[in-house]
Amino acid sequence: MKKRIKSDDPVEAAVAHLRPRLPFQPRVGVILGSGLGVYADRHPAKLVVDYAEIPGFPPCTVEGHRGRLVFSAPSGTPALLMQGRIHRYEGRSLEEVTRPIRILGALGLDTLVLSCAAGALADLPAGQLLLIHDHLNLMGDNPLIGLSREPDGVDGFVEMAKAYDASLLDLAESRAASVGVPTRRGVLACVTGPTYETPAEAAMLRGLGADAVSMSTVPEVIMARALGLRVLAFALITNRAGVPIDQTDSHRAVVTKAERMTEKVAHFLDGLLSGLAVPAG
Numbered sequence: 001m002k003k004r005i006k007s008d009d010p011v012e013a014a015v016a017h018l019r020p021r022l023p024f025q026p027r028v029g030v031i032l033g034s035g036l037g038v039y040a041d042r043h044p045a046k047l048v049v050d051y052a053e054i055p056g057f058p059p060c061t062v063e064g065h066r067g068r069l070v071f072s073a074p075s076g077t078p079a080l081l082m083q084g085r086i087h088r089y090e091g092r093s094l095e096e097v098t099r100p101i102r103i104l105g106a107l108g109l110d111t112l113v114l115s116c117a118a119g120a121l122a123d124l125p126a127g128q129l130l131l132i133h134d135h136l137n138l139m140g141d142n143p144l145i146g147l148s149r150e151p152d153g154v155d156g157f158v159e160m161a162k163a164y165d166a167s168l169l170d171l172a173e174s175r176a177a178s179v180g181v182p183t184r185r186g187v188l189a190c191v192t193g194p195t196y197e198t199p200a201e202a203a204m205l206r207g208l209g210a211d212a213v214s215m216s217t218v219p220e221v222i223m224a225r226a227l228g229l230r231v232l233a234f235a236l237i238t239n240r241a242g243v244p245i246d247q248t249d250s251h252r253a254v255v256t257k258a259e260r261m262t263e264k265v266a267h268f269l270d271g272l273l274s275g276l277a278v279p280a281g
């Protein structure tokens with residue numbers, strides 16, 4: 001059942017700006033993580049809106065994230081593609097990090113697909129697509145802290161045992177196989193960053209049961225579940241966590257790595273979205 005958070009001025013301001021402009025009713029939201037934003041350029045857009053022009057939409061300041069909402073219908077599925085996300089390490093609160101998810105939910109989407117770059121903890125090669133089936137929220141914070149308790153509104157006591165939709169995971173696996181993109185399933189640990197892990201931190205995260213680590217995605221998944229959206233998340237492995245990224249600009253190196261794999265991710269997303277063309281029953 002879909003839920004909404006009441007008395008929510010920035011979200012309402014953003015929705016009031018976007019709703020009259022909607023070229024169609026989007027059903028699926030896709031968050032394109034570091035270096036993956038170019039996927040949105042591969043399909044004709046019906047409408048592109050810069051985050052900066054949407055009242056209440058937090059700014060996007062990090063390289064590799066263009067900060068635009070793109071309305072298009074890849075593989076026939078009416079979608080809202082987010083070219084770039086807001087991160088905790090940009091100095092934003094988790095309320096701001098997850099505000100776009102509340103805006104998407106208020107616009108009537110029912111499914112959210114999230115992507116991110118991630119460092120491998122398990123034995124995973126760079127370029128591996130990891131379908132997330134569980135997570136460790138290690139941000140030391142939670143986007144649902146302090147939500148107002150209003151009738152019919154969202155409260156913080158959200159069931160997370162089945163956060164990642166089983167049928168979407170099956171669909172993603174079979175679509176990826178049919179377009180020749182190998183996938184694995186795994187657990188994503190989420191940290192604030194912006195530092196990368198020390199060898200000891202990477203060993204600790206592995207010991208805790210994580211297969212990969214990123215600086216995003218998990219807060220957005222939590223908010224999406226609080227709103228009753230169906231969630232699929234995947235990580236693109238760009239490096240090995242805890243091992244020096246042999247470049248002076250390690251973030252640029254991660255973004256470049258992800259950009260080189262866009263072709264693979266695009267095949268996967270096209271296949272996935274064609275499987276989502278029919279609304280969930």
Ligand code: HPA
Pocket residue numbers: 117118119120193196197213214215238239240241242254
């Ligand atoms: N650690 C955390 N986040 C990341 C990494 C990493 O090694 N690579 C890409 N995002």
